[in-house]
Amino acid sequence: MFWTITILLYVLLAFGIVAKLLINGMRPSKSLAWLLAIFTIPIGGILLYLMVGRNRRKNKLFTLKDDFTKNLPEPPRSKPTENVKQHRNLVNLIYGSCGYPLTCNNSVEILRDGKATFDCIFNALETAKDHIHIQYYIFEDGELAERFFKILETKRKEGVSIRVMYDSVGSFSLDESYKKRLNTIGVEVGQFLPFRLGKFISSLNYRNHRKIVIIDNIIGFTGGINVSDKYLKEDTEIGSWQDTHMKIEGDAVNLLNRIFLTDWYLATEKEVKIPSNTLKKEIQHKIPLQIVPSGPDDDFAVMEQVYFKIINNAKDYLYIVNPYIIPNHAILQSLQTAALSGVDVRLLISATTDYKMVDWCVRSYFESYLKSGIKVHLHPDAFIHSKIMVSDDKIASIGTANLDNRSLQQNYETNAIIYHEALSIQVKEQFLKDCESAIRLSDFDAYHKRSKRKKLLEGAAKLLSPML
Template sequence: MYLLKRRVLQLIGMFVLGIFLLLSLYSIDGLIPFLIGVGILAPLIVGWNILFDQVQPQAKLAWLLTVLFIPFLGALAWVLFGRTPKRHRRIKRTSSEIRMFRQAIEADRVETTNDVSDRFPLTRALEKMGATGADGHTATKLLVNGDEKYDAVLKDIEQATHHIHVQYYLFRTDEISLKIRDALIKRSNENVTVRFLYDGLGSQEISEEFLEPLRKSRVHVEAFDPVVHPLLVFNANFRNHQKLIVLDGRIAYTGGLNVGDEYLGRHKKLGFWRDTHLRVEGPLVRELQRLFIENWLYAGHEEESETWDLFADAKHLPEYFINEPQDANGATQLLVTSPGKDVTIRDGLMRLLMEAKESIWITTPYLIPPPELLAVLEVAGKSGIDVRIVVPGQGDEWFSFHATEYYFEQLLKRNIRIYKYNRHFIHAKTVLIDGKIALVGTANFDFRSMYLNHEMTIAQFETSSIGQLHDAFLKDFDESILVDWSMLRKKSNGKRFIEAFCHIFSPLL
């Protein structure tokens, strides 16, 4: 009912505005002063708000330049995409639900034991920065590319017996999407509880026609911050970029892959799509389950939506929060970032990078680092640490691709090696430090992931999958072109101008 009322009010507002503009057309003498007034006042008001906004100076300057050079469109773009990401205004019922849920599961949160912190002292530091507790009995398995990920997911969906929780930023309506959807429908028809959560903007191509078979099969469906229309998106800056599946509270998946045929190399332009995902078993799944349920409760604005006690009262808590230690080595820890002042992933990443003694290896589709992260990499490179970054040989987004290439010269000067992936596009979001510490998750190495999106990543300390990640990096290096000075000198002036232009506005990406 809440979403319905909000959409009705937005549609009424659109209708009233349209009528007003149409009536104004009959009086040009009245319309022109109105448009001039809007064209002057809107940039001034927006510019004033930008000036006192609590954002990075680079982002502030970029927005001011945008509003200065394209006043009306720049002001509109800031309203839609640039406002400071404050914590979401949840309706009273939703906020209360999440608070009661957190209280109910507090005793079931993962705690960092002394034996884990003694072996890996950094886990305590990350916990103080907002990460979950670190677990020493969680098993992880690296899944490279779409074939491995989707095969494993479909197999585990088929074997689920109690519940399946699915959350994606981008869920398409193509062949692999239908295959996973139909697998969820099949399990729901076999009395497995299925919950399906998708981002309202990232998965905007999902239609009622796609969702109707899910609902008919009793699959619970929710959209995270749904939008009425792509042209009327006033929460576009606050997207949920997380990818997460939890099955029976025992198995979880997260990483770079959404659901779409392009992740299987079927993109007409990009061709082969290189990516990385993670399969998780053990106590840390409880933290991933908690994250999904909090997102689910937030998305469920309707009065008939599920309540906290369906997950965490005395009867249901043991069904959703399982404690099954695995025969595993090392330790794992979850880091989550939300829009606003929560920068746990950025802080944790900086802390880990500063501990590097021998090597820092990174894969990212978008290399647009905030200044503080860039400074850490530059210091590491100049001090003799082996810093390597793998970026796409071909980009999926024109602006981000050229903004990324702007940094090449600056990084090469600091002895940082840049690899352009030669099999076209690489979408993995991974970090490997000294061959012993790894990060695998959904966060890119850019402003948006560090400050604006809901993101998640799993830190691993000497787990068995770190060896798999090390081998994946070596293969990526072999299949990439090492950028050198001769390549940079061949750039045309036009290419340099495009890169410099994109770099100016890179904090807005």
């Protein structure tokens, strides 16, 4: 009798999920894959769906976000310069998808690797007068964390209000004593989607992958670098970590702060109202840029749309640096279409990643790239963690979003789109310099003849690409 009731309940739950799949309108291939998992893997199929298969755009868990953002003032929109008008469709796409406008009154400094980035961040923190906002996916104990603590302790004594937020999964190793020390000196600490009974299954797969630092609404930082000593010390297995970050001054900083305050409200349910500051000095080099936030509770897959649009708009060249290029069908088709149309498409990837399964999955697409004329460069001496896309000496994207399903569909991410020739050329030249020390895969026939063992491992890993 017990087992009969259990089986009946399981079947009813399974059919309930089937109905939900049909109502939510997932892609047919994806729906069929979940149906197969649910009915062939007892219990495990349903648990897997609840953790990674639910459509957050149809089932918003964070109604708090809508409640908070509708009370925020509409961010001001800059009038496009002549150089930006050629990108008006992309500018409109971003604004239409997430409501974040073009800003033109900005200065931008591109920072490379950990030491230069953190030296710049710590120098900027020393200037704080009113508030400091810090948000990282990974915040680990170590030398960098201690340097942060000492500066924050000093600024708190000066009366600066400080808020620090981290992702509960990315920063899982952060010692509780460090958090208590922050609280002791008066720093407010927020944890994004902590492990809690009842919400564990529904939220485990949705992480906050952003890296943002705000000083007084005047200086902002974002990019790919986390608070981890691996950026200062070479990893014995994969070498030094190479990454790219940005220092921004100007109107765009208000938008970075808007992202932080929204996430802070989601994490703590505390509303913080900080007036927009007017810079005391005029920005000399007015860089047009657009901040792009994306997350699983948005109405559209914003970051996927932006990457897709940049790829399709490329006329001369498209260069991509990214550690985890695991494209979905739309992104893969757009990359292949660009290459087959005569666009110089190049990918710079590490020869090995920090996760073996991900490494196999990334490599499973190489054959498709080479067949369509996409050039693949493998860097042997460092782990490339930058997330960069640059095209035609006109536009560059730098931020936190990888080219995989997790970043495009499941994580909270932030990129900055720069509409500026000189900075785009700077990014391009660094890309070409890095490619000089990389190994280029160019022979499709030779790569196709790799061992069956490698093909088997890559094929198996590819099956898991929606979850990687």
